[in-house]
Amino acid sequence: MPPRKQTTERSVYQLKITLQDLRPPIWRRVQVYSDITLAKLHRIIQEAMGWTNSHLHAFTIQGVEYGQPMPDYELDMRNEQTAKLSQVVPGEKFKFHYTYDMGDSWEHEILVEKVLSPEPQTHYPLCLTGKRACPPEDCGGVWGYAEFLEAIQDPNHPEHESMLEWIGGTFDPEAFYLDEVNQQLKQIR
Structure with a gap:
């Protein structure tokens, strides 16, 4: 029997990013490659939501915080530049959080709605839809x-x-x- 062919095809995570505690809700639906780093996901969220990347941020995933390493501040945070999305986020229906601007505390819930195969000729990241400024x-x-x-x-x-x-x-x-x-x-x- 021939050896099984190893598949290395990347998958695409469809994420719904919702700004918490606001009514009516402000949200975006984006598709990203599953193997991007959390640092890149931060940049995608900034663009999709409309933030200006002027403040600190952090991801909280299963009780672990990821962000920019800042040894001077002694923050217990893992490096977002080395953490790949698919390594820390298992797949569909998984929720995690992103905080932007520690002063204003803009809390975002991120839900993995679907895991898809990439579409040929489609540029990722891609925003599918969203609501409100x-x-x-x-x-x-x-x-x-x-x-x-x-x-x-x-x-x-x-x-x-x-x-x-x-x-x-x-x-x-x-x-x-x-x-x-x-x-x-x-x-x-």
Whole structure:
């Protein structure tokens, strides 16, 4: 009997990334190669959600934290640059967490919805869909974002003008631009 052929084909994880504690929810559905590092997944999340990569972050997977090594801060964190997604995330229906900006504490739940075979001629990472705009950086987390939305939507609010000026004149919390996200994702190799 001939030896079994070893398959080395990469798989694709379909992930639903949901920003926690906000209603209505803000989320993105992306497809990524299963063998990317968590460092690359961080970059993908930043682009897909609309963050600016201006703050610290961490993944929490089965009670273990992964992130950028920072020995000066004595953080007990494993190196995200050497941890491959498929090594730490077993597959479908598995959930893990990503925190962005330790001050504002933007908590994201990531669900592996499906494990797929790659489609020929498809560039990964790929965002399939999503809902709502990402909150602005440094707005104060979930509660600050709620106050920000209240202020910009009420012309009689005492901070209405200053918040609009701070955000650059306009902010549509319902906006999500799939084509723009995918253009940014194409820059990730």
